[in-house]
Amino acid sequence: MSAIRPFHLAIPVHNLEECRSFYRDVLGCIEGRSSDHWVDFDxxxxxxxxxxxxxxxxxxxTNAVDGKAVPVPHFGVVLTMEDFESLSKALQERGIEFIIEPYIRFKGEAGEQATMFFLDPAGNALEFKAFKNIEQLFAVD
Known part of the structure; x- marks a missing residue:
């Protein structure tokens, strides 16, 4: 593929207003269109x-990855290291309970990355990560 394009993801939530607040107010996502049964976010x-x-x-x-119990399924985004550090600090200050606390995975190996996992209020698992070298995003050993 020659270009990175935005993806579309739809997830189930049993508490629309609580999750709306979480994605908007905690993660800082901009709200788009909505109805009584769904809400779009950037x-x-x-x-x-x-x-x-x-x-x-x-x-x-969960599946074992780098000695940690990684939740399956999960979704998230790859951030810059600076944005990852800023978000992880903000989440810690808000008292977010992590499934896997922010740490460096695959240290010293191809694909070295910062990662963290937590749940939204509906129990959907999210992973945010940042690579030491973004060129290794799809690297193999």
């Missing part, structure tokens, strides 16, 4: 839509 240049869905009893599944 999620770091990508379109994120939260859709109301009744709560289910699905368990959080």
């Amino acid at each position: 999620f770091y240049g990508h379109q994120l839509v939260i859709h109301y869905k009744e709560k289910s009893a699905a368990d959080l599944h």
Whole structure:
């Protein structure tokens, strides 16, 4: 592919107003169109839509990555290291409970990156990361 283009992601939430506040006020996403059942957000240049869905009893599944239990499924964005540090500090100051606290993964290896995982109020897992060298985003050993 020759160009990076924004993606569209729709996720289920059982608490539309609480999640609307989380994405807008905690993560700083700009709100777009909405209805009684969904809300669009500018999620770091990508379109994120939260859709109301009744709560289910699905368990959080994890896979081991770098010795950590990474939640599956999850979504997020790749930030600059400066933006990652700023966001992680702001989230810590707001008392966000992390699934995986901000740390450096694959230290000294191809793809070295800062990463953190946390849940939105509906239990959707988010990962934010930043690469030491963005050229290694898709690097293989």
